[in-house]
Amino acid sequence: MLCRLCGLDRLVSVLDLGATPPCERFLGADDLDAPEPTFPLHLRLCEGCLLLQIPALITPEDTFTEYAYFSSFSDSWVQHAKTFVGDTVDRLGLGPQSLVVEVASNDGYLLQHVVAAGIRCLGIEPSQNVGAAACDRGVPTRTDFLDEQVARAVVREHGAADLVVANNVYAHVPDIVGFGRALRTLLADDGWLSIEVHHALNLVTLGQFDTVYHEHFQYYTVLTATRALAAVGLSVVDAELIPTHGGSIRLWARPDSLGAEPTSRFFDILALEEQAGLHDTVGYLGLRARTETVRHELLRFLLECKAANLRVVGYGAPGKGNTLLNYCGIRTDLMEYTVDRNPYKHGRFTPGTRIPIREPEVIADDRPDVVLVLPWNLETELTEQLSYVSDWGGQLVYPLPNLHVVSGKPEVVGGQIR
Template sequence: MPAASSSFDTVVDERGIFTDYAYFSSMSSTWLDHAARFCADVTRRLALGPGSFVVEVASNDGYLLRNFVAAGIPCLGIEPAANVAAIARAAGVPTEACFFGRDAARDILGTRGGRPADLVVANNVLAHVPDLDDFIGGLALLAGPRGVVSIEAPHLVALVDGVQFDTIYHEHYAYWSLLAMEAALARQGLRVFDVERLATHGGSLRVFSAAADHPPSTALLALRAEEAGRGVGGDAFYSGFGPRVRAVLDGLRAWLDGCVAEGRRVCAYGAAAKGNTLLNAAGVSAAEILAVADRSSAKQGRLLPGSRIPVVSPAAMLALRPDDVLILPWNIEAEVAGQLRTAGFAGRLAIAVPRLILRDAPV
């Protein structure tokens, strides 16, 4: 799948990013719970059972598909990162390690005598795709004339409203409104018939589409009208975003400078890409943040790019006795805060997006 090219942007080769990957979805209980609810709901909605077939593209470590395995519903994961695919297979989730597109879809259909999938899932992957027509064309092939394609993606409107600039980084090739997604799916013969709004990633969409003609849901008609009313298709919708980003960075910078002046010890939690984007944009270094904790052993013992802040285990971070912990993955703030309070951290917790918020320990 060749990387797209543009006269305006430098596009990073996806094979250099995703062939060996350090993100594991099962590290987050928030994501495990979200996946379990989706699988239960869609199983009822589509009446899936032992005679059905489910494919997830970008299936990571099998965190979602293991729910279908447990329910006795045949499934297959497609995951480009060989190291992550191996973990999924070890957990009992059938997984192919390859990049996805039309050729991969044809290979899967070939092993099944041409029988399409009943459900094709593509969660939080559409932003990572440089060749959209090849990727979505593959989804359409897998679903065939009667299958359903379910896609989750962070909503562009939420990104703009929430000043979520830290999700704009090299792994993401596009940012999705319903307007743009419907157009991209329609080019490959997929018609959107329903949409759900989700709280994940600070505001996401779950979009259902199919080659078959389904009547549009009330929720779909309402979101189409909302995006049109907000002017998502025009330039004016995005005006002022830059100054709002600058305000977030200035707020973080001022707080950290104040902590240094007061002699407060600051650490951070979550060695995720969004956090690294935030820290580098604000010019943060290891002189201001002592360490970043992460539950993934694949990240521990490394340094964050640019800032050179060491990545350690949560226990090692707490052993540094920080006064404040900055939660970088603000989208799972409640989960992280619960873990830290349970572990005995009694200092202040902070998030920086969409503005700096400090939370004292409950009395």
């Protein structure tokens, strides 16, 4: 394996999660007796450029031609996008003649707010089913995987973009340099690129191993993202720490030719990464122990629930949840079923662990003793939505960043039921 950014062959093993199925390949009932392919999930670090990455064993086409994830099912994510649009319109002075292009625009969760502001926009979304939902929402959407050819076609038809948005896609492309060139092609010579991506600082220091799955090919610090964008003529001029997905970074980049100087908060985040040891290989080597601790505490808790005849169900069927379930070996003997707001997943089964996925309303009817929340990064939103679980004394349990209960009794202390 060669580093996909710098081509070096010196890659250090950071975390081996074994072999798992692709996290969004949910199973139908007819699939349960068929073979299920699995792929190694092994996180490595390049000793040269420090890019954290996994092998590209599946292609984006395998995952995103038809996709199970619809952004708009998360109320907090839609609000996050609305706030971003409002703030950015003011910051950049965007108006009716401006053009905003979002790459991997999903179901229009963000661009719907650009449309509402009366600003020209276009979404580029590879998944046909998700892109159709965006069109139904009134968001102009092109169904395509972004590459340089597609970028040139978009510019010929619509002009260069004043703002290109790439939220939660920069980790999903194995050809970093080719994708970066396509972003640069979309962008006007005085334009802005905004990227949001999960921060490797949180992954490593907080043991957020469940964000590692096959559709995430690499994991960025501000340092490594800056190096990747510099390779295609883009300079990171600002960076922000944002709370989404358990801790992300928002990068603001512009064409090199503008000669813009980075802000102080860009350097502040670089300093945080350096203090955590992430500008050297040593800072990454504690991730394995943190990951094993999470697994042991969660399994201990679930086994004690089983011994006490407490019924456990799940909430959510996110990609990260499937990494958690497979790595921990959690199946229906420890978690009867899970629920999800996305109707696409109802009646299907989680990949690998084959746990049934049902409608959210089942929880209120069923009144289980424990609800294990798999999209733990949405704790604030979901604690409010699931507050009714405490009506019958049920426990609402989050597995990360450490195992904890936010409602119901008895309490869990150090992985022990009290």
